[in-house]
Amino acid sequence: MKNDNLKFRNLRLQEFLVLAILFLLPFYFIRIRFEWVSLNLVEILILILFAIWIFKKNKKYLVLNTQYLIPMLLILFGVTFSIIVNKNYYVGLGILKGWFLLPMIFAVIFYDNLKKNEKLLSWSFWAIFGGGTLVAIEGAYYWLSGFMTYDGRLRIFFDSPNQLAMYLAVVFLVGFLRFTPNNLLKLSPKESLQALSLVLVTASLYLTKSYGAWLAIAPALAATFWLKYRKIWQKKYLVVIVIIFIITISAAGYGKFEDIKNLGKRSSLTSREMIWKSAALMLKDNPLFGIGPGNFQNKYLEYQKCFPPYLEWAVPQPHNLYLAFWLEAGLAGLIGFLWLLAIFFRDNKNTRGNNPKAGLICLATILYFLLHGLIDTTYWRNDMAIVFWVVIAINLHLSEKEKLFKEI
Secondary structure, rough: HHHHHHHHHHHHHHHHHHHHHHHHHHHHOOOEEEOEEEEEEHHHHHHHHHHHHHHHHOEEEEEEEEOOHHHHHHHHHHHHHHHHHHOOOOHHHHHHHHHHHHHHHHHHHHHHHHHHHOOHHHHHHHHHHHHHHHHHHHHHHHHHHHOOOOOOOOOOOOHHHHHHHHHHHHHHHHHHHHHOOOOOHHHHHHHHHHHHHHHHHHHHHHHOHHHHHHHHHHHHHHHHHHHHHHHOOOOHHHHHHHHHHHHHHHHHHHHHHHHHOOOOOOOOOHHHHHHHHHHHHHHHHOOOOOOOOOOOOHHHHHHHHHOOOOOOOOOOOOHHHHHHHHHHHHHHHHHHHHHHHHHHHHHHHHOOOOOHHHHHHHHHHHHHHHHHOOOOOOOOHHHHHHHHHHHHHHHHHHHHHHHHHHHH
C-alpha cells in the first residue's frame, strides 16, 4: 500500500509538471546561464520532469513501441550530422537540445501519462488555452498602453508580431474547437469565462496583423470540418469560415493584398521571394546535410553576392517550414519530418470515435503548421516545437484508443 501511495504521488507530480510546462510555453524567454550552458524556464521544467519520470520508469521505453521511432531518429540524425558537417557546434547543439531532443522527450512522457490518466488530455487543453489567455490579457494591456511596434502591430515580449501570432493561432484553434459554447444565448458562468478568453485571444491575434496566420487558420478549419464532417456538413461551420476570411482581410489591411498584386515591387512578399531564392541556392550547394541549424543568417549574408541588394537583411530563418527542415536538418531530417506527417494523417483517421474534438484539434493544428509554414517557419521555436510534438503524442494516443475500442 505504501508503494502504491508513493507511485500515485509521483504520478500526480508528473501531471502537475506537464500542465505547468504547457501553461508556461510562451515564457521560454526566461533564461538561466550556467557558464556556457543556457537553459530556459520550459527546458528546466522538462529536465526535472524527465528526472522524475525516468526514475520511476522501467527500462522498456514507450517510444520504442511506436511507428514514430524511425522518423524521429531520422530527424535527430539529420540535425546532428548537419551540425557536425557544418561545425556550428554551440548554436547547433542548443537548437538540437531545445527544439528537438527536449520536445521529443516531453512528448514521450506526456504520452506515457496520458495512458495512465485520460483526464490529463482535457487538462492539457485547459493549460494551453489558459497560458494563451494570460498572454492575451497582457496583449490587451500593451494595446491600451500604446506599446505597439513602429507599424502598429502587437508584439508583447515575443521577438516579432509574427511569432506572437503563431503561438496565439494554436491557442485560438484549441479555444475555438474545444471551448466554444454550444448556445451563445444561454451561457453558464464557466462558459462566459471561456467565451471572454476566446475573444481576448482573437483580439490579440487580430492586433498582430499577421495575415499569414489568418490565411492559414481559415483553410485549416475549412479542411478540418470538411474531412471530419463532410457527410453532416453544417451551415454554421461555413459561416465561421467566411467570418474568419473577413477577419483576415481586415487584419491584414489593404496594403498586404497590394503586396501580392505588386509582387515585383518592394514588399514583404517580394522580400520573402528573395529569401527563398537565396535558400534554394544554398540547397543546391548543400543538398545532403544542409547548412546547419541556426546558420541561416550567416549563410544568407554570404550569398548576397549572388543577388541584387536584399530588401531584408536580418533573416534568422528562411520563412518556409520545409526549406528550414532541409537546410537545417539535412535531407534525412526533411524525410523524417515528411514521414512523420504521413503517419500522423493516417492515424488521424482513427480519432473520430471516443474523443472527436481532440482529434479535430490535432488535425487543425498540424494543418495550420503546414499552411502557415509555406511563408514562415512555424516549427523552429521552443514553444511551437513542443506544441508540435504534443499534438503528435495526443494523436497517437487517440488512434490507439480507437483501435482498442474497435477490437472490443
